[in-house]
Amino acid sequence: MEAIPGPSTARKRRRDEENVPESEDYDEALSLEQSLTFSDTLVALRIMRAQFPQIEKVSVQPFILRSQLYSSVKDRTQVDRELESLRRDKVLRIFKLNTGQDDHAIMFMDDYLNQIERVIKRMAAKKQDELAVFEWFKTHVITSKLEPSIEHQELCSLLSFGGNVKDEHISLLINAGLLTRQLIDPNMYWFAIPNIGSLLKGLSQGRKELLSFLNRRRYKEMMLAPLEKKRLRLSPLDMRFHLRDLIGSGHVKTVHTPTGLVVRVSKD
Template identity: 75%
Template sequence: MADKQGSSSRSSSADKKRKRVADSDFNSQIDNVDSFNDEEILSLEKSLTFSDTLVALRMMRAQFPKLEKVSVKPFILRSQLYSSIKDRTQVDRELEVLKRDKVLRVFKLTTGQDDHAVMFLEDYIHQIDTVSKKIETRKEGDFAVFGWFKSHVIMSKLEPSVAHEELFALVLLQCSLLSAGGKVKDEQISLLVNAGILTRQLIDPNIYWFAIPNIGSILKGISQGRKELLSFLNRRKFKEMMLSSLEKKRLRFSSLDMRFHLRDLIGSGHLQTFQSPTGIVVRVLKD
């Protein structure tokens, strides 16, 4: 009996060691992911399992395009995660866990009904700090709203939106999201809106969306890049192209790179990839 337990313990220890080595190798690959071409990236992504959402997020964060005229921290589209991990339900579940654990935040985007962006919480807080330093206001006390927003709103309200009433009125156990940090006036809420940290819903003006500051021009690039890439492939004879050739093309109407848009359109079901004798092919599934 003891021998069996000892053997089982040694086996378990060996498995854990192999996993640590594998994780170390994989992390090393992520650290050097910028040196990979797109075929190598696709191969790496296919090795991910349904439990690798955080790994995929880290990898895509490392590959976020370097933008010259826009100061924004890296974000990942949920559709891009779907391009790497096929179990979408599991991805959604793991995003919820990571959101509750305050590892990241999920934002609703205006580029499409089902479009969501994912940003690591640390990056989001840095983004708020960067924007708040550039806000012009004559009232020194107004700047306190940014620290108050980070400490009490972000950490308490984990969903993509917040009601106007929640910003002022007392809620459960006489503790409101914002009054926990002091009284906030309408002018200070307007300061958050002007900074691009909150945006009003068009359908219900009493609801605010949490937003990523400075993302406006990038959202335009996402929409235009999608149209441009699909239009280009649709004009080809079989609506397909070798990935190795496609990755060399530059989009005219988007500052985001080809890899960013390919992941997005593959994950949303507009494009598919398949292996041919000469390499990976990208094909249009639907316009």
């Protein structure tokens, strides 16, 4: 598992990198990043994107949690710095997740644009005459506003480059799942990933289920190899997804033993 720091990490990363399937998104990220070295953060993002679980009945493009990156790149400052650079270069977007915790999801820009296209197709039958707002959003908003949130007046100002903005346009973007209102300040919106709601529920429930499972075991630990093969009942996301998240957030840790890696609940 390339997420665990150790002597074999570099070799394992190289092997994993070779196993990443070629795709248009992969090539696009490379071409956009010609001026940057092939950073550990970008390697980790591509590997995790390729390994994103196949989920039935949920139409969401692959995303990576910031905590998962912390599990695979030892230097968190480096991760944050390289994420910021990739964000500014419009290779990816970072989303604040509505989980009640400080969770952030990362999605490659091409995947995010594909997600918006799916939304447009879904909404087409309902609001034929207002669909132009999605093109305004793609063309004028997400290319200009790279931060995770946007203020109402700035949103309207950017959308107005496309046409005459009405309240219905903003409502349509919210109903489509592209924006969510901030509870603290109703004049602020978070950019959002459409259709992610059921996965956020699974993320929270899967975390609790996995930690509960480990806490019930003697010494609150288990060998990584058999643990990774187990299925979670309460989450559509796979065990590898949750393990990376909990390792990166510090809830569990890995310990090298003569028989392999052990996953152990971290002491408070």
